[in-house]
Amino acid sequence: MASGDIDVAYVAKLARLALEPAEIERFGAQLGALLEYVKALEALPVADVAATAQVIPSANVMRDDVAEPSLPRDAVLAAAPQREGAYFRVPRIIAEEA
């Protein structure tokens, strides 16, 4: 596959995004144009260059293990799409045994 190509339907599946056929077509054209644009990076001499993840020199940042109050439970649960008592109610994840 050339670098300008993107399989939008496949990537949408990875990203957990439901897309309409018209969206797949539109995003495919737009993202194909962007991938064409970023092809310019292929000309850069980066073979011996280290990758930069972020610019501040810092190693593992530790803090003291001190207990602090957590967020107020009711305020957090008030924002839940569905709650049941003190819990988030979510769709069933494990299938029932046949």
Next chain:
Amino acid sequence: MAAPSARELARAVNVRERSAGELAEEALARVAERDGAVGAFLWSSPENVREHARRVDARVAAGESLPLAGVPLAVKDNMCLSGTPTTCASKILAGWVAPYTATAVQRLLDAGAVPLGKTNLDEFAMGSSCENSALGVTRNPWDLGRVPGGSSGGSAAAVASGQTLVGLGSDTGGSIREPAAFCGVVGFKPSYGRVSRYGLIAFASSLDQIGPFATNVADAALLYELMAGKDPRDSTSVDRPVESALAELPEDLRGVRVGIVREFDLAKLEPDVRAVYERAYRDLEHLGAELVEVALPSAEHGVATYYLIAPAECSSNLARFDGMRYGLRVEAADVGATYEATRAAGFGDEVKRRILIGTHALSSGYYDAYYVRAQKARTLIAADFAKAFERCDLIANPAASSPAFAFNAKADPVSMYLMDYYTIPMSLAGLPSLSVPCGYVQPAEAAGPLPLGLELTAPLFAERGLLAAAHAYERGTQRAREHAPPPLPAAVPGGRA
């Protein structure tokens, strides 16, 4: 009549000439009068504003002296303020009430600021015009047919329209500096790591940084100095002293070497825009700066680099919006289908595009070709700046290639992305960078004069010198004062989405 500065307002409150309550009422009246046309705010509650003002007045009455006593503050709606809606201008978070307050916001509240409301943005801060907001339209106070810039367009427009003197934005690739330039106000992105991002809803974590909008450099410096500093709740916040620029503001630029970037050729700009920037460079020289040519050969690859790295990080950060614990949920046949339906209904087109490109760039078989290559390009861009700063103290260039553009003028995503050509390289290198008003152009099709911004950038953590120089430029040229925004109509028909 707006007060000259936030510092002056706070002084008046601290000596009891004014009260936070009075300032709050005046600000609320300005919002009621002006925001129908501008649309800067997504949410503003008079009761909430009055409650914050009462608390400030009580603290002042108890003898406290507060650096922002009673100063109304616009807050971009991707920062949490406990008990108030925080939407990121997205349908997926519409109606969500934050159960905690962002550290940067809290530090300003502690300093006496009164949050006036939450301002519009491109959805999840992804855009350069505010047109990607799912919740409202923000118009440029200089020409209501034009965009305010983005993504922090609401805060920029709130300050430019005189509704408030100061506001907060976030900048990932230019989202403070470009709207500041478009709206004719000061907008400042500190060094990566200077200001805690705790409570800022993440877009691209290796780039995001909170910063102020203001009508003048000294107010921006004050907000920055109050917000900056280590926060145990953000492990990327740096633990190093914040040197105050306000302690000694210079009157000129003698002894300052300003780099002019060879690759940022002004000849590429429209002639009227070019003339304003040529004058800005001459102004720097007249104020005593020594101009030196510097090279940023990799900077032209900034936009391509950014549009791999930022979407990659966004695709990861936005995975948390799955409809389970907060925000929108669209029920479907099973949990997987519920995720997919929720995200399809909740995210707008630009957010979907960035999630898709980021997921693609991180996916098996493409990771090295896209994401790792972009991270290596980022190294080259940062190295260019390091080399340039061996020869200069600051770099000056246009904040954007044009003044504010008309709505729907950048329908093609890549053309919108190129609006950040002059701001992205600095973000990739993590550098402190600001936009200060430097003049106006009046294109034939515009309603009136449109502001332009001069971008000034300093080495990492050299905020003090950057703010001092920007102040000297502002003081020595007074360019912002050449024009004022036109009077606003009560509302724009059909203006709000």
